[in-house]
Amino acid sequence: MDRDQCLALDASDPLRALKDEFVLPDGVIYLVGNSLGALPRRTPERMRQAVEDEWGAQLVGGWNHAGWYDQPLTTGDRLAPLIGAGPGQVVVGNTTSIAIFQAVAAALRLRPDRRVIVSEVRNFPTDHYIVQGLTRLLGGGQDRYEVRDLAERRFEDAAVVLLSEVDYRTGARRDMRSITAEAHAAGALIVWDLCHSVGAMEVNVSGDGFAGAAAAEADRGGADFAGADFAVGCTYKYLNAGPGAPAFLYVDPRHQATAENVLSGWHGHAEPFAFEEDFRPAEGIRRFAVSTPHVLSFAALEATLDIWERVDLAQVRAKSMALTSLFIDLVGDALELVSPADPTERGSQVSLRHPDGYPVMRALIDRGVHGDFRAPDILRFGFAPLYIGYADVHDAATTLLEVLDKELWRDPAYATRLAVT
Ligand SMILES: *Cc1c(COP(=O)(O)O)cnc(C)c1O
Numbered sequence: 196m197d198r199d200q201c202l203a204l205d206a207s208d209p210l211r212a213l214k215d216e217f218v219l220p221d222g223v224i225y226l227v228g229n230s231l232g233a234l235p236r237r238t239p240e241r242m243r244q245a246v247e248d249e250w251g252a253q254l255v256g257g258w259n260h261a262g263w264y265d266q267p268l269t270t271g272d273r274l275a276p277l278i279g280a281g282p283g284q285v286v287v288g289n290t291t292s293i294a295i296f297q298a299v300a301a302a303l304r305l306r307p308d309r310r311v312i313v314s315e316v317r318n319f320p321t322d323h324y325i326v327q328g329l330t331r332l333l334g335g336g337q338d339r340y341e342v343r344d345l346a347e348r349r350f351e352d353a354a355v356v357l358l359s360e361v362d363y364r365t366g367a368r369r370d371m372r373s374i375t376a377e378a379h380a381a382g383a384l385i386v387w388d389l390c391h392s393v394g395a396m397e398v399n400v401s402g403d404g405f406a407g408a409a410a411a412e413a414d415r416g417g418a419d420f421a422g423a424d425f426a427v428g429c430t431y432k433y434l435n436a437g438p439g440a441p442a443f444l445y446v447d448p449r450h451q452a453t454a455e456n457v458l459s460g461w462h463g464h465a466e467p468f469a470f471e472e473d474f475r476p477a478e479g480i481r482r483f484a485v486s487t488p489h490v491l492s493f494a495a496l497e498a499t500l501d502i503w504e505r506v507d508l509a510q511v512r513a514k515s516m517a518l519t520s521l522f523i524d525l526v527g528d529a530l531e532l533v534s535p536a537d538p539t540e541r542g543s544q545v546s547l548r549h550p551d552g553y554p555v556m557r558a559l560i561d562r563g564v565h566g567d568f569r570a571p572d573i574l575r576f577g578f579a580p581l582y583i584g585y586a587d588v589h590d591a592a593t594t595l596l597e598v599l600d601k602e603l604w605r606d607p608a609y610a611t612r613l614a615v616t
Contacts, residue, residue, distance in 0.1 A: 196521065201585035204517075209510050210580055216502050217435070217582045224587045224594075226566045229363075229391060229544050229577025232435030238498040245494035257490070266493040267462070267484045271443065273500045277508070278389060278428070279399030279420060280445050286483045287443045287496070291390060291429045292321045293458070294444040295357065297483060298425035299329055300457040302355035302384040303340075305450060309354035310338060313383070315345040319363045322388055326357060350381035360398070361391035361542035364569050366519075366534040368542050371398075371421040384424040393443075394433025394503070395543035395580075396512040400426050400445055424450060433543065433579055434503065436496040444483055451479055460485035506581070514580040515543040518588050522576065525592035529599055533573060544577045549599075553616065554609035558598045561609075564591045568616045 205211060217233045219225055225233055249261040258264045271285035278285070299312065314326045326342055333340045343349065350356060356378045361368050371387060378385040392398050399420040426445040430436035446454055459474040461467045462484040466475070476482035516538035522545050523532060533546040549555050549572060556568040566576040576591070598604055 196524070196589070198586060198589050201521075201589040204585040208514065208584065210506070210514055211584070213502070213506070213581045214584065219582060222563045224564045224583075224591045226564065226576040226578060226583070226591060228435070228579030228583070229395075229432055229542075229575070230567055231431055231438060232394075232433055232499075232579060233582055234437070235435055235499050235502055237501065238437065238495050241498035242491060242494045245491055250490070263488060263490045263493075266488045266490065266497075267441075268481060270441075270493060270496055270500065271480065273497075273504070274430070274434075274443055275445075277393055277398070277434070277503060278426060278443075278445060279397070280401050280426075281448075283480050284401060284448060285443050285445045286480045287430070287493070288441045288462075288488050289444075289485055291388070291427055291442040292325055293485070294427035294442045295322055295325045295386070295388065296329060297444060297456055297458055297485075298386040298427055298446075299326060299355055299357055301446075301450070301454040302386060302424060303329075303333075304455045304457070305384060305453065306354035306382075309352055309383075310340045311343050311353045312340065313343050313345055313347075313350060313353045313356040315358060317362075317364070318357070318359055319388070319390065322357060322359065350378050350383050353378070353381065353383040355384045355386060357386045357388070359388040359391065361395075361544075363391055364533075364573060364575075365546050366391075366541045366544040366575075368392075368396075368535070368540055371400075371423070375421045375423055379422070386425040386427065387421070387423045389426050389428035390432060391542050391544070393428045393430075394435075394511070395515055397508045398426075401447060423447065430496050430499075432577075434496075435499045435579075435581075437492065437499075439489075440492050440496050441489055446480055446483060451482075454482075456483045456485070458485045462486050462488075502581070511580045515578060518578040518580065518583060518585065519543060519545050521585060521588045522578070522592055525589065526595060529596055530574070543580065544575055547574045547576075548572050549574060551604060553612065554604040554606070555595075555598060556616075557609035558604040558606065559595060562594050562598070562603075564594045566591075570616075 249257045267286050267288045270287045272282045275285045314323050330340045375385050400423040424447050429442050431440040456463050463482045465477045520538050530547040533548050535541045552572045552574050553568050
């Protein structure tokens with residue numbers, strides 16, 4: 196496909212107008228939206244409002260009058276449709292790492308007779324590290340908890356399985372529905388990490404999100420939803436809520452009355468301002484709130500949700516598959532493809548292998564094509580369908596081929612490592 200054909204695809208792209216919603220520096224093709232999404236144009240004004248009109252003008256009154264206190268729930272309800280959840284099922288706040296801790300600990304408490312946590316050693320490090328820390332906290336003795344690697348594929352005595360739908364390194368996508376069914380058949384609960392799914396594709400954790408609650412009830416007979424027990428994810432990747440934006444935690448309604456938030460901070464209390472001596476959990480999803488919300492970061496999340504409420508996720512997924520396939524075709528066999536070749540089996544990223552991946556990526560970034568590098572040898576390219584077009588993909592692939600053909604990456608300036616790669 197040549198550049199003119201790519202421009203024609205951009206012209207007929209149903210999502211093309213959304214690119215204007217984002218600030219992207221001139222001369223940059225930003226293929227790192229799977230790590231930190233781009234800045235929405237409307238975000239600075241929403242953050243200015245939060246700082247000046249809310250904090251500055253209302254001072255402590257902002258907790259009541261600017262809706263700060265309820266932000267974990269109000270934004271949770273707004274975010275819920277993006278993962279196929281309904282109102283009252285998602286709470287926002289903290290970070291993904293903290294939400295993983297909460298979800299896995301809650302799942303363990305719901306399966307008190309089991310001691311095994313299935314986790315993936317090759318998952319994003321924080322997921323597995325959090326499970327290791329939790330296991331150490333629960334301590335030794337006869338009732339030792341143990342972490343078992345997913346590779347063993349044994350769920351039968353597991354309390355909980357923690358997995359990412361999309362692998363951050365390879366972009367490979369798992370079948371949430373069949374793995375959830377497998378875990379449930381073995382009596383285990385499942386926590387899905389949706390960091391690389393949300394905003395890149397349709398996700399349907401509970402069946403309540405797309406069709407509304409009534410249709411979802413009918414759906415529960417076996418339609419296409421995962422039936423996840425818990426799900427977590429961040430909002431700063433494809434959702435574009437900005438660096439340090441709060442994470443989300445989904446809790447299936449069937450667990451909400453019994454699941455325990457072991458991080459029993461005061462915002463999960465039934466009456467935080469009664470200042471009671473003992474923790475008494477709030478009803479519903481609020482019990483999973485922990486502490487004072489990061490109000491300024493919530494403002495940036497609210498701004499980007501204004502955009503997402505106008506976006507059709509089926510169009511996002513279709514474009515994502517087309518962009519990643521186009522990139523793979525254009526790169527051809529110049530580099531080894533690490534991601535699955537079948538677009539339905541990958542997320543919105545393409546991972547390629549090169550033994551000198553680090554200097555190759557530095558040379559690319561110097562030429563305006565921003566991807567990232569994951570040790571030891573993987574070049575990652577994320578394609579955020581809201582602001583990446585077909586011509587961008589064409590130009591990125593052309594630049595990559597030039598860097599390889601002319602061995603531009605051999606410049607010694609590209610050999611030194613920066614702190615964040
Ligand atoms: C990005 C990412 C995280 C991030 O965790 P933080 O607590 O926000 O640092 C966790 N898990 C996965 C799978 C991720 O991709």
